[in-house]
Every structure is written in structure tokens, then in C-alpha cells.
């Protein structure tokens with residue numbers, strides 16, 4: 109690095125890029141509405157990643173832009189000076205150490221959030237969700253009722269028990285964030301706690317055949333009274 113002003117130039121460029129990224133991400137959110145308790149864990153891991161990656165991206169791009177300017181082609185008589193590589197070793201070792209530390213801390217953040225999502229298997233409402241080419245079926249064992257719409261009660265923990273009649277499908281409601289495969293011969297649980305009343309779309313997220321794109325169902329999150337009423341009226 110030529111002089112101290114280079115450090116200031118790189119820092120200024122990096123800060124500018126970081127601010128730009130922050131501006132874009134806050135103006136144009138990268139995630140849809142968060143409508144479940146579990147969404148907060150996924151979003152916190154996602155935002156953590158975004159901050160770390162944004163900072164690294166800004167630093168690398170800031171340095172790159174500085175290099176494009178500082179080491180641009182010189183006059184012929186100034187070219188051909190021997191390049192001293194010895195000082196690069198410190199940067200190399202530091203970069204490696206920081207990368208390892210960052211990777212390990214991101215893995216720790218990820219496993220912390222994952223544990224929060226799967227550690228407690230208890231639920232208030234069980235719903236058996238059966239996937240088949242190309243539709244969804246919902247069964248409520250506690251009330252012994254079927255439905256072609258997935259009714260959920262706001263604020264209650266639901267245990268979605270996923271099965272498949274034919275091939276591999278995947279249960280995915282973008283607003284709830286979590287995604288789980290439905291595998292033939294297996295019953296896979298997924299805990300979800302909706303937090304916002306409304307209608308959402310359940311999508312199949314594994315390519316499962318010709319009409320995969322159309323394998324959808326309506327998810328209706330209701331308040332307690334409405335939920336009870338619907339369970340009696342609909343089925």
C-alpha cells in the first residue's frame with residue numbers, strides 16, 4: 109500500500125458500498141411477509157448472513173476499485189519494477205484466519221437457530237398433510253375431519269405430519285419460511301406457529317411431475333372462534 113491515505117480511500121469506498129447495499133436491502137426487502145414464529149429464526153439467520161456478506165463484499169469491492177485506480181497502467185519507463193511479495197504473507201494468513209473464524213461463527217448461528225426450530229416437538233394441533241400428484245389433502249386427527257384447504261389457528265403450535273402417496277413433494281408456505289420434503293413411506297413432522305391472520309398459498313417445492321407448478325392449496329389462518337366454527341362448518 110502506497111501511503112496512509114490509501115487506507116482511508118479503501119475505507120471510504122467500502123463504507124459507501126456498504127451503505128448502498130444497506131439502502132437497497134432496506135428499501136427492497138429480500139423476504140416476503142413473516143407470518144409465523146419460526147420465520148423470525150430464519151430471518152435472523154438470513155439477516156445475519158446478509159450483514160456479514162455485505163460487509164465482506166463492500167471491503168473486497170472497495171479494495172478492488174482502489175487497486176484499479178492505484179495500479180493502473182503507468183508510463184513505459186516506470187513499468188517493470190520488481191514486485192515485493194514478502195509483505196503479502198501477513199494478509200494471506202490474516203484473510204485465511206478471518207475466513208475460518210467467520211465460517212465457524214456462521215455455522216454456530218445457523219445451528220443455534222435450527223435447534224430453536226426443531227428442539228421442541230410438542231404441539232397444540234396435529235394436521236396430517238398428504239401430498240400426491242398433484243394435490244394436497246389435510247386431515248385433523250383430533251377432530252377426525254378432512255379438508256381441501258389448510259386451516260390453522262393463529263398463535264397455536266401446529267404439528268404438520270407430512271406423508272406422500274407417490275413421489276417426493278415438499279411443503280412450503282413462503283410466509284412461514286420453513287420447507288419440508290414429503291417422502292413416500294415416511295411421516296415427517298414440521299412445527300409451525302402462524303402469527304398473522306390471513307390467506308396464504310401452500311406450494312409444492314420439489315419437481316414432482318407434469319403439473320408440479322399447479323400443486324397448490326390455500327392456507328387459511330384464523331382466530332380461535334373462526335377456526336372452531338370453520339372446523340365444524342366445512343367438514
Ligand SMILES: [Cu+2]
Nearest residue numbers: 312314316320
Ligand atoms: Cu410437486
